[in-house]
Structure formats: structure tokens, C-alpha cells
Amino acid sequence: MTQKIYEKMHSIRTLTVIFFMSLSLITFSSGDLIDDICRKSSDFKVCTDSLRTDPKSSSADEKGLVRILLQQCLAKATSIYNEIVFLLKETKEPVLKQCLEVCKDNYDGAKDDVAATIKSFDANDFTEAISHASAVESGPIDCEESFTEPPVRKSPTKQKSNDLINFVGLTAGLIDCISKSCLS
Incomplete structure (x- = not known):
């Protein structure tokens, strides 16, 4: 009988130690993957x-x-594209209309590039995904440059284009991190 009590006590101690060790591991990790990433x-x-x-x-x-960030890149590019299409319908001024046509073409390409980025990312072809992400950035850059050519016009999408460029860069950096296993 004493042997059985000893074995039960030993089991309870072992479980208690395992429990507290597990608890301490949880305490020392941040527990928030979003912050970690x-x-x-x-x-x-x-x-x-x-x-x-x-x-x-x-x-x-x-x-x-x-x-998820890549999906948000696509949503941002699509939103800007739709805004440009709307502005094209509303604009009467020929030079502004010409700039917006350049933007429409570039953002149409940017949407395709984001879709290609997602496809490559899903296939674990991270090098190709980063390459496509770089191409995404050229769309808003080329769009905004069209407004700086004489006669200069104020871009109605400048802030959103800059935000997209930064967001795509942020996401491409994380794709690169995944390819190098630096997120784990």
C-alpha cells in the first residue's frame, strides 16, 4: 500500500512540475504572432x-x-484603380485625363502583378513572389511620375500611391523573411 501511495505522489509531483514548466514557457513567449511577425x-x-x-x-x-497582407495589397491596388476609373469619367481637363489614363494602365498592371505575387507565394516560389512584388511597386511609381511631366498637374492619388508602395515593400520584406526562415 505504501508503494502505491508513493507512486501516486510521485506522479502528482511529476505532473505538477510539467504543468509549471509549461506555464513558464507560455509566460516567456510573447504569445502574439502578429507582433512577432x-x-x-x-x-x-x-x-x-x-x-x-x-x-x-x-x-x-x-x-x-x-x-493576408498580400490580399490587402490587392484590395488597395484595386481600390486605387477603381478611383482612377471614376476620376477619368469625371475629368474634362485633357492633360489630367492623359495622366489618369497612364495611371489606369499602370494600376491595371499592378493588380495583375499582385495576383501573380499571391500565386507564386502560394506555390512557395518566394523568389518569383518578390520579383512580382517589385513589379507591383512600378505601377504607382510610373503613375505618379506622369503628373510631374510638363504641364505639371497635382496627382489626386499621390498619397494612396505612396501608401501602396510602402505597403508592398513591407509585404515583400516579409516574403523575403519567410524565404530565409527568419520569421520562425
């Missing part, structure tokens, strides 16, 4: 704010979080 990005605040707006983020792994 975004610390590796070029803009922590934009990264965390963007991911926290998507309900799927709470259950996503590292690759899933970057994919």
Missing part, C-alpha cells in the same frame, strides 16, 4: 494595424499572415 517588417504599426483588422489573422500562421 510585424517586428520583422519595415513598419510595425502599419503591419499590426493591417493584420488586426482582418478576423482571419487570429488563427493564421506566419505564412497565412503574410498572405
Whole structure:
């Protein structure tokens, strides 16, 4: 009987030790994958704010979080494209209309490039995904440059274009991190 009591006590001690060791591991990890990932990005605040707006983020792994950012890149590019199409319909001024046509073509290409980035990313072809992401950035850059050629016009999409360029750069940096396993 004494032997059985001793074995039960030993089992209880072992379980208690395992429990407290597990608890200490949880305490020492940050427990917030979004913060951990975004610390590796070029803009922590934009990264965390963007991911926290998507309900799927709470259950996503590292690759899933970057994919969410890629989906947001596509949504941003599509939104700017739609704004440009609307502005083209409303604009009567010929030079502004010409600049907006350049933007429309470039953003149409940017949307395609984001889609290609997502496809390469999903196939774990991170080098190709980064290459496509770089191409995405050229769309808004070329769009905004069209407004700086004489006669100079004020771009109605400048801030949104700059935001997209930065967001794509942030996301491409995280794709590069995944390819080098620096997020784990």
C-alpha cells in the first residue's frame, strides 16, 4: 500500500512540475504572432494595424499572415484603380485625363502583378513572389511620375500611391523573411 501511495505522489509531483514548466514557457513567449511577425517588417504599426483588422489573422500562421497582407495589397491596388476609373469619367481637363489614363494602365498592371505575387507565394516560389512584388511597386511609381511631366498637374492619388508602395515593400520584406526562415 505504501508503494502505491508513493507512486501516486510521485506522479502528482511529476505532473505538477510539467504543468509549471509549461506555464513558464507560455509566460516567456510573447504569445502574439502578429507582433512577432510585424517586428520583422519595415513598419510595425502599419503591419499590426493591417493584420488586426482582418478576423482571419487570429488563427493564421506566419505564412497565412503574410498572405493576408498580400490580399490587402490587392484590395488597395484595386481600390486605387477603381478611383482612377471614376476620376477619368469625371475629368474634362485633357492633360489630367492623359495622366489618369497612364495611371489606369499602370494600376491595371499592378493588380495583375499582385495576383501573380499571391500565386507564386502560394506555390512557395518566394523568389518569383518578390520579383512580382517589385513589379507591383512600378505601377504607382510610373503613375505618379506622369503628373510631374510638363504641364505639371497635382496627382489626386499621390498619397494612396505612396501608401501602396510602402505597403508592398513591407509585404515583400516579409516574403523575403519567410524565404530565409527568419520569421520562425
